[in-house]
Amino acid sequence: MCIIEMSLYTLILSYNPCDIFTHYGVSEMHGLSASECQVHENNESQAYIAGWCNYAPKESGEYVDGDRVFVFINLSRCTDDIRTMGVVMHEMMHCSGHVYRDNWSDNEEEMITWAEEEAYKVVDIIKKYEGL
DSSP, X not given: OEEEXXXXXXXXXXXXXXXXXXXXXXXXXXXXXXHHHXXXXXXXXXXXXXXXXXXXXXXXXXXXXXXXXXXXXXXXXXXXXXXXXXXHHHHHHHHHHHHTTTOHHHHHHHHHHHHHHHHHHHHHHHHHTTTO
């Protein structure tokens, strides 16, 4: 597992989707569970989690705009450049929603551009860490 603190989110890379629960020391969060993750088949074509962007878990379970978010990328789903960019861009669009507080009506172009630029950064990071 590789954890990188980016300026607006925590990037977590792993070949094992269950690592996200281990990293945060939780058995479940945001409707997903570690036990279901452990029994789910994880490979190049399916996984319990291919990618995930959400708030970093808090004990209170109450979240507000501006709380720290994570972006998790399951590296086993990054089988080639196109699929890698697809998974990453998907999650960065979710992250953009957090960054811009889902204000699509006023920031649509900025949100998409931000997600695209971050996706390029994340893909470059993934290429450096292949074989984790």
